[in-house]
Amino acid sequence: MKSLRTLTLALAFGAAANASAGEGQIAVAANFTAPMKEIIAAFEADSGHKIQASYGSTGKLYAQIKNGAPFEALLAADQKRPALLAEEDLGEPDSLFTYAIGTLVFWSADPDFVDSDGEALNKGDFDKLSIANPKLAPYGEAAIQTLEALGLKEAMEPKLVMGENIAQTYQFVDTENAEVGFVALSQVMEGGEIKKGSGWIVPGEMHAPISQDAIILSSGADNPAIKDLFGYLKSEKAHAIIQSYGYETK
Amino acid sequence: MFLTDTDIQAILLTLRLAAVTTVILFFVGTPIAWWLSRTRSRWKGPIGAVVALPLVLPPSVLGFYLLVTMGPNGPVGQLTQALGIGLLPFTFWGLVVGSVFYSMPFMVQPVQNAFEAIGERPLEAAATLRASPLDRFFTVALPLALPGFITAGILSFAHTVGEFGVVLMIGGNIPGVTRVASVQIYDYVEALEYGNAHRLAAVLLTFSFLVLLALYAWRPQQRKL
Numbered sequence: 001m002k003s004l005r006t007l008t009l010a011l012a013f014g015a016a017a018n019a020s021a022g023e024g025q026i027a028v029a030a031n032f033t034a035p036m037k038e039i040i041a042a043f044e045a046d047s048g049h050k051i052q053a054s055y056g057s058t059g060k061l062y063a064q065i066k067n068g069a070p071f072e073a074l075l076a077a078d079q080k081r082p083a084l085l086a087e088e089d090l091g092e093p094d095s096l097f098t099y100a101i102g103t104l105v106f107w108s109a110d111p112d113f114v115d116s117d118g119e120a121l122n123k124g125d126f127d128k129l130s131i132a133n134p135k136l137a138p139y140g141e142a143a144i145q146t147l148e149a150l151g152l153k154e155a156m157e158p159k160l161v162m163g164e165n166i167a168q169t170y171q172f173v174d175t176e177n178a179e180v181g182f183v184a185l186s187q188v189m190e191g192g193e194i195k196k197g198s199g200w201i202v203p204g205e206m207h208a209p210i211s212q213d214a215i216i217l218s219s220g221a222d223n224p225a226i227k228d229l230f231g232y233l234k235s236e237k238a239h240a241i242i243q244s245y246g247y248e249t250k
Numbered sequence: 251m252f253l254t255d256t257d258i259q260a261i262l263l264t265l266r267l268a269a270v271t272t273v274i275l276f277f278v279g280t281p282i283a284w285w286l287s288r289t290r291s292r293w294k295g296p297i298g299a300v301v302a303l304p305l306v307l308p309p310s311v312l313g314f315y316l317l318v319t320m321g322p323n324g325p326v327g328q329l330t331q332a333l334g335i336g337l338l339p340f341t342f343w344g345l346v347v348g349s350v351f352y353s354m355p356f357m358v359q360p361v362q363n364a365f366e367a368i369g370e371r372p373l374e375a376a377a378t379l380r381a382s383p384l385d386r387f388f389t390v391a392l393p394l395a396l397p398g399f400i401t402a403g404i405l406s407f408a409h410t411v412g413e414f415g416v417v418l419m420i421g422g423n424i425p426g427v428t429r430v431a432s433v434q435i436y437d438y439v440e441a442l443e444y445g446n447a448h449r450l451a452a453v454l455l456t457f458s459f460l461v462l463l464a465l466y467a468w469r470p471q472q473r474k475l
């Protein structure tokens with residue numbers, strides 16, 4: 001009996017604590033996993049809110065949201081899906097904003113393979129070039145645009161292998177099943193420098209900007225935890241974290 | 251046209267993968283099934299368990315191990331490179347290797363059951379007529395176990411057609427090489443092309459249903475015989 005009472009008390013206190021500090025459930029594009037984990041940790045410490053994040057490809061997360069997944073916000077890898085959600089009355093149009101602009105990097109797990117001018121790509125001395133599926137992932141689209149800009153698309157086509165999202169694209173290169181690949185700078189960067197392997201940061205003018213938009217979904221419209229998180233994403237503290245992973249912020 | 255050219259390419263690739271895998275499994279699976287059905291070795295349990303593992307393991311586990319072991323730093327990858335074959339991930343034969351492991355229990359278990367159902371007597375009878383062990387296997391055991399082989403072949407083929415997770419992890423989504431039908435459907439869904447996804451999914455659904463229908467319609471007749 002006593003233990004039951006203690007449990008009831010604990011639950012009551014737990015509920016009271018939750019009333020002041022809210023909880024939110026969000027969906028986040030796979031490429032933003034590392035910075036988001038850091039941002040959530042900082043946000044939870046600063047605000048007392050709790051955030052549960054699910055990471056996946058934007059296309060899959062979008063399909064899940066459309067079919068009733070319990071997410072209250074989406075941090076997408078593109079602008080298309082959040083705009084669609086706003087159009088379809090599943091998201092709050094006013095909350096839509098660009099939280100990060102991604103940077104593409106031509107990368108190899110071998111520390112000596114890629115030079116800082118990207119000559120290794122021109123030389124083409126590799127069998128497999130890993131890119132994200134351009135139909136699904138903005139980083140894949142940017143990779144194809146870069147190859148087109150360099151006039152290398154046809155030459156590279158037989159070497160292309162495709163990850164279903166940028167995380168798998170990175171994994172193909174990281175396990176060295178593909179010698180090189182176009183991945184997100186955020187995946188290979190830590191504390192402002194490339195932490196592993198070697199890479200060429202693709203100049204922004206070679207492809208359309210990889211703008212990543214976030215939107216609050218209808219179910220999260222009245223959740224203070226989600227509102228506070230979106231405010232936090234625009235703060236200098238969050239910007240510093242986002243930039244340290246190689247993204248630009250607006 | 252009901253299906254696009256890439257859909258048809260994906261379907262043909264899927265059928266080719268399933269056919270090659272099933273043929274290889276007949277050769278690899280039959281000796282294992284025979285041994286498992288006859289042995290009294292203490293290794294019977296462990297080997298049987300290893301064969302059955304893909305029934306339980308998530309394809310992501312199998313795909314992950316394959317990717318790492320067949321990669322340039324993995325033991326299989328180093329072997330294939332030394333043999334001059336190159337690396338297996340992102341190739342058709344890489345998918346075949348993955349599928350052979352993945353569909354192994356669907357070949358071995360029905361064949362093993364069929365061998366076990368024969369019992370010792372027909373084989374002993376053949377032995378008294380001076381049939382050599384090899385003779386006994388080919389002229390007695392194999393024909394008696396034929397229904398088991400047919401079931402195993404259909405199941406292995408169908409299961410390989412239904413493969414997705416392993417292909418996704420080691421395939422690299424190359425049109426005509428590793429982009430099988432299930433991956434193509436996944437791409438359609440991800441790209442919000444639900445119309446295309448529906449069409450191809452309906453083809454796979456119909457195919458799978460017909461295969462299983464044929465299997466179940468044929469089985470009761472077998473029992474009557």
